[in-house]
Amino acid sequence: MADDGAGQERSTMRSVERAFDVVDLLSDSGRPLRLAEVARGTGLHIATAQRILRVLERRNYVAQDSAGYSVGAAALAAAHSFLVGxxxxxxxxxxxxxxxxxxxxxxxxxxxxxxxxxxxxxxxxxxxxxxxxxxxxxxxxxxxxxxxxxxxxxxxxxxxxxxxxxxxxxxxxxxxxxxxxxxxxxxxxxxxxxxxxxxxxxxxxxxxxxxxxxxxxxxxxxxxxxxxxxxxxxxxxxxxxxxxxxxxxxxxxxx
Missing domain, CATH: 3.30.450.40 (GAF domain)
Structure with a gap:
């Protein structure tokens, strides 16, 4: 049971790291990126990248339009909190x-x-x-x-x-x-x-x-x-x- 718990924790932490990898990539890109570009830039399988993007989009950390994916408004709100706090x-x-x-x-x-x-x-x-x-x-x-x-x-x-x-x-x-x-x-x-x-x-x-x-x-x-x-x-x-x-x-x- 202890090993199962440790494995689940490692899996959760890796998922968090992957999500931040995606946000970092979009932050550095300077332009919207297609799904394939996100997957390639982060080294993720395209299906994994898509799942992460969907979660981030639901939380407004990623936005999607016809040009591709970009950083969402929630990231701006987090940046503002940093600047004022x-x-x-x-x-x-x-x-x-x-x-x-x-x-x-x-x-x-x-x-x-x-x-x-x-x-x-x-x-x-x-x-x-x-x-x-x-x-x-x-x-x-x-x-x-x-x-x-x-x-x-x-x-x-x-x-x-x-x-x-x-x-x-x-x-x-x-x-x-x-x-x-x-x-x-x-x-x-x-x-x-x-x-x-x-x-x-x-x-x-x-x-x-x-x-x-x-x-x-x-x-x-x-x-x-x-x-x-x-x-x-x-x-x-x-x-x-x-x-x-x-x-x-x-x-x-x-x-």
């Missing part, structure tokens, strides 16, 4: 407002979700960006502020997050060999901040720093972003200082 987001928001006002740059907070980072809060600066920093969107760990998350992992952890990547390619056309990139991450960890130019978006510059708990846990990454003309070299020291201060302030308030 998460302690770190609530703590960081006034600090980000002060940071954006002081520097005139867009200030944001990211948290890690698996092998990606998700922007949890954003305050626009005086100089509008040419591109969107999407709250709730998944962004890569190997570009921009994501490097800070990688910097505080060991080499094995970094390699797992990079998924066998042999080089890091940026929007600006750079191709950084993996060994050189690992050295760069070591430098970020040693200095406590990262400066990124033309990495995720051409013409964009950012400065980012870790928000760490008293025990050293990496809670998130605070970042300011702007155009190249908004963040010239002669302004870099000031911006780094302000970002480091903001990261320390968020960490202190979050305790």
């Amino acid at each position: 998460n302690h770190l987001v609530l703590t960081a928001t006034p600090v980000l407002q002060e940071l954006a006002a002081a520097l005139g740059l867009t200030a944001s907070l990211s948290v890690r979700v698996g092998a990606a980072r998700v922007m949890a809060a954003r305050v626009e600066g005086a100089s509008p960006l040419r591109y969107q920093l999407p709250v709730g969107g998944r962004l890569p760990l190997h570009l921009g502020a994501g490097k800070v998350f990688l910097a505080y992992m060991d080499r094995e952890g970094r390699s797992g997050m990079l998924g066998g990547m042999e080089k890091v390619e940026t929007a600006g056309g750079a191709a950084i060999p993996l060994d050189e990139f690992m050295t760069l991450l070591d430098e970020v960890a040693a200095q406590g901040y990262a400066v990124s130019r033309n990495e995720r978006v051409v013409g964009a510059v950012s400065v980012s720093a870790p928000v760490r708990s008293r025990e050293g846990e990496l809670l998130g990454v605070v970042q300011v972003s702007g155009r190249e003309e908004d963040l010239p070299e002669d302004r870099l020291a000031e911006v780094i200082r302000e970002v480091l201060n903001a990261a320390s302030s968020i960490a202190a308030r979050a305790r």
Whole structure:
């Protein structure tokens, strides 16, 4: 009986994991997916994928139309609950407002979700960006502020997050060999901040720093972003200082 109970629990947990796999796939896709695409993307048998989609659709976590399946309104409601109730987001928001006002740059907070980072809060600066920093969107760990998350992992952890990547390619056309990139991450960890130019978006510059708990846990990454003309070299020291201060302030308030 005990073995039967344990087996049933494992089966239930696997079903839950599969449902989240489906939601994650739809969240990352950026477009509606057909049933066959969902099955292929999650590695599920097509009949299993269909059953999971039906359950998620009944609970409004998935919506279906003529184009296929996409994330449903219930996911938006869950995201809203996170934004208005998460302690770190609530703590960081006034600090980000002060940071954006002081520097005139867009200030944001990211948290890690698996092998990606998700922007949890954003305050626009005086100089509008040419591109969107999407709250709730998944962004890569190997570009921009994501490097800070990688910097505080060991080499094995970094390699797992990079998924066998042999080089890091940026929007600006750079191709950084993996060994050189690992050295760069070591430098970020040693200095406590990262400066990124033309990495995720051409013409964009950012400065980012870790928000760490008293025990050293990496809670998130605070970042300011702007155009190249908004963040010239002669302004870099000031911006780094302000970002480091903001990261320390968020960490202190979050305790």
